[in-house]
Amino acid sequence: MKMKKLFVILILFSVPCLSIAQEDDGIGIKAGLNYGSNGDLSENGQTIIDNPDANFGYHLGLFGKINLGSFYVRPELSYTVLNSEYDRTALEVKKLDAPVLLGYMIFDPVHVFIGPSFQYILDTDLENIDFKDVQEDFSIGLQIGVGVNLGNVGIDVRYERGLTDSEAEFSNLGDLGTLDTRPQQLILALSIKL
Numbered sequence: 001m002k003m004k005k006l007f008v009i010l011i012l013f014s015v016p017c018l019s020i021a022q023e024d025d026g027i028g029i030k031a032g033l034n035y036g037s038n039g040d041l042s043e044n045g046q047t048i049i050d051n052p053d054a055n056f057g058y059h060l061g062l063f064g065k066i067n068l069g070s071f072y073v074r075p076e077l078s079y080t081v082l083n084s085e086y087d088r089t090a091l092e093v094k095k096l097d098a099p100v101l102l103g104y105m106i107f108d109p110v111h112v113f114i115g116p117s118f119q120y121i122l123d124t125d126l127e128n129i130d131f132k133d134v135q136e137d138f139s140i141g142l143q144i145g146v147g148v149n150l151g152n153v154g155i156d157v158r159y160e161r162g163l164t165d166s167e168a169e170f171s172n173l174g175d176l177g178t179l180d181t182r183p184q185q186l187i188l189a190l191s192i193k194l
Contacts, residue, residue: 025067028152028193030078031060036160036185037084054185055083055090059097063191074101074113082183093183094123099143109149117141117160139163141183154191160184 034057061078075098082093096119103113119139145158162183 025065025072026193027062027064028191029061030063030076030189030191031058032187032189033058034080034082034183034185034187036082036183055085057082057185059187059189061097065193070105072103072105072111074103074115075099076101082185092123092125093121096120096122097141101143103147110146111149112144112146113156113158114142114144117143119162143187145187152193154189154193156187156189156191158187158189160187 035054036057037054057080059078059080061076063074063076066073078097078099080095080097082091082095084091084093097117098119099115099117101113101115103111105111117140119141121137121139139162141160141162143158143160145156147154147156160183
């Protein structure tokens, strides 16, 4: 319940930041590709598949940017689809990501950034398996990256790792299984300031 409140507060905080950012540096849209995987697949407490095969996914969303001299704050809100493969069985995770990044301009146009990513899992789908529920819909991850801004267009590469536990439960032929839905991914994003 605390995570749900934190996520709602973050969203309510991000909306005013986006409008403030419009006055300072701006708001914009972003989209890109993700390459990564989720965690282990376990059955009856035993890991049956670890290190699943990574696959491509995508994201799209909005961002705001508030300049603070050489530093900046960049709240984002994105719809993200992650794909992994467990022994030729595809997993698709759909979620909302709300990273709040603190960045530093190394030199114009290159910048680095880091920050927490608050995540809400919308849906988890593993082929031929019915999930009961995701135990914790809300989780926190960490993003770190580097980017280049060329006028109103920006390109960045970032790494994201889920930090808090987030497992989905399923039953398969009477056995109880769990799937770790925490992401570990590389993200390539294109952003356009409006």
